[in-house]
Amino acid sequence: MLTLDFANCLSERVAEHGLDPARLAPGSDLAAAATRLTESLATTRGTGWERWRDLAFGDFRKEHTSAIHELLKQRKPGCEVLVVLGIGGSALGNIALQSALNPGTWNLIPSDQRGGPQLFVLDNVDPTFVGPVLDHCERVGLDKCLFNVVSKSGETAETAAQFMIVRDMLKAKFGAKHADHVVACTDPAKGTMRTICDNEGYATLPVPEGVGGRFSVLSPVGLFSAAMCGIDIEALLDGAAEIDTPCTSPDLAANPAAMLATLLVELAARKGKHTHVLMPYANSLYLLADWFRQLWAESLGKRVNAKGDVVHAGYTPVKALGATDQHSQVQLYREGPNDKVFGLIEVDTFDRDLTVPAGMGVDALQYLEGKSLATLLNAEKRATEYALVESQRPNFTLHMPKVDAHHVGQFLNLWQITTAYAGLMLGIDAYDQPAVETGKQATFGLMGRAGYEEHLEAVNRTLGSSAYRIG
DSSP states (O other): EEEEEGGGBHHHHHHHBBGGGGGGGSSHHHHHHHHHHHHHHHHHSSSSSGGGTTTTTTTHHHHHHHHHHHHHHHHHHOOOOEEOOOGGGHHHHHHHHHHHSOTTTTGSSSSHHHHOOEEEOOSSHHHHHHHHHHHHHHHOOGGGGGEEESSSSSSOOOHHHHHHHHHHHHHHGGGGGGGEEEEEEEEESHHHHHHHHHHTTOEEEOOOOOOGGOOOOTSSHHHHHHHHHTTTTHHHHHHHHHEEEEEHHGGGGGGGHHHHHHHHHHHHHOOOOOOEEEEEESGGGHHHHHHHHHHHHHHHHHETTTTTTTEEEOOOOOOTTTGGGGGTTTHHHHHHHEEEOOOOOOEEEOOOOOOOSSSOOOGGGGGTTOOOOHHHHHHHHHHHHHOOOOOOEEEEEEEEOOSSHHHHHHHHHHHHHHHHHHHHTTTTTTTOHHHHHHHHHOOOOOHTTTTOOHHHHHHHHHHHHSSOOOO
């Protein structure tokens, strides 16, 4: 089981920059508050925008996994390249799962040894990024390619533009048969993409009602591409289900999600720690920090609270990588502004290890001889933890027994539940994203979409032409 060590967030370790342990003890104000919030989450679980809480359980889970496994039987044989078209919550989870659970050289492994297709996730519309991937598809042969378009509505500009280009390529090659090379994750009942899929005969998987994009990684949105690439999605969901149990405990000391949210919210409110750094000591987990950044930023960054009061809530999530960023960021982290909380991730056992050989003949390097790289990496983590405490910088460690689907599922669900707690603590709606809509509407206007002329006028009126330009 994933475990949380938060001793370095307490005043006993980091003096006035940490929390008083008494405030977390049974009977304390924070413990009582956590109990109330746990009871509140129990009543709203599985309703509204909290349907994601049930993705790893019962009929909801069976419906999705059965559909995915059936589609794999049809589409995985002969598939050499899988391309996911999506952005934000429709892509970050897919990327994180692939990075965590398949080797970084996955796309370079010969197809007969790989256990699944090459995977490319097109999470931007940069033509120099999209174009070469589509060129690669044509070199491999479009008959060996499958395109997974992920869009609940079908109107997200970036995904729609990519899909229109891909659809044109496929129709030119296969005509009506192009549908055999498309799988869409979209709304099961309504929306532009639903209409397109029904008209074209595309195979579809649901973006479940009440599951927002950033909470969708354990739905078909993230699970289909993972399963195509040989990741054990049942183990992912088992892990998510397992971590859910302690996260329903009314006892703050036994509930890792409630404790994690309490630490981060209180350290911000009482100690001014508004920047939250997530720093895994494992390359495979680095892109999980990307997924965390969207979850934490988009869920908690809100101008108004649930009462409509202007609060400008939220924290700045930052990703870092141990030990790499000890040589690029830790100088700032230890001697710069003391406005951060650091989340370190330590892996107990790696699937593979390498031993440093003896015989170099250099006294200064003799201490490395016979030691493993995993031992060195975890020593680097321990040393950074010590250095942060020495500088009175609060930090916690998530211990992951090993990097596998089960424990990654635990990690994902732990942070999702932690976010739900943090939203309640801040008194905000953790499930909307009104600020994102402004940019979407402005983009529609700039691209000439009918009905958005006023947004184009607003952009031009506000930005105009700048007199403050050099060159």
